[in-house]
Amino acid sequence: MLILHKISKLSESRSVWLLLFASTFGLEIAALYFQYFMELRPCIMCIYQRTAVFGIMFSTLPVVLLNNLLTRALAYFGWGISAIWGFLIAVEHVDIQTASNPFFASCEIVPNFPSWLPLHEWLPNIFAATGDC
Numbered sequence: 001m002l003i004l005h006k007i008s009k010l011s012e013s014r015s016v017w018l019l020l021f022a023s024t025f026g027l028e029i030a031a032l033y034f035q036y037f038m039e040l041r042p043c044i045m046c047i048y049q050r051t052a053v054f055g056i057m058f059s060t061l062p063v064v065l066l067n068n069l070l071t072r073a074l075a076y077f078g079w080g081i082s083a084i085w086g087f088l089i090a091v092e093h094v095d096i097q098t099a100s101n102p103f104f105a106s107c108e109i110v111p112n113f114p115s116w117l118p119l120h121e122w123l124p125n126i127f128a129a130t131g132d133c
Contacts, residue, residue: 011072017063020079024057032126041131044107045093051119051127052086 010016031050034040042050059078062071096107111120111129119127 012067014064014067017060017067017075021057021060021064024053024060027053028057042129043131044109044111044129045089045096046131047111047120047127047129048089049086049093052082052089055082055085 028050031042031046031053035042056079059075059082063075065071093107109129111127113119113127120129
């Protein structure tokens, strides 16, 4: 029981949330390095997964700025939604890549972001899909 109490107390530490922010930031930097220096062009599913990682990263900011019960609850909610959405996109991406008939398994060409948040138009260097699935 003592170990569970210590684990639950970890979430109250700002440094743990900073570590989560730093790790997701590192993943985003790695993705941009792969895209621009290794010339691995991302497909739309890669862009959606990148967006989910950004969701996790930005959900940590309220706790980093002001650590209390409400901001931790908001961070957990954003983290959970982004992680579940990223997982579902990753499963779909693997299904596309391992399809028995790849001719019929493809992904979209243009990102399907909401009309009120066209990330691929606002930040095309980060959110534009230039590769194929």
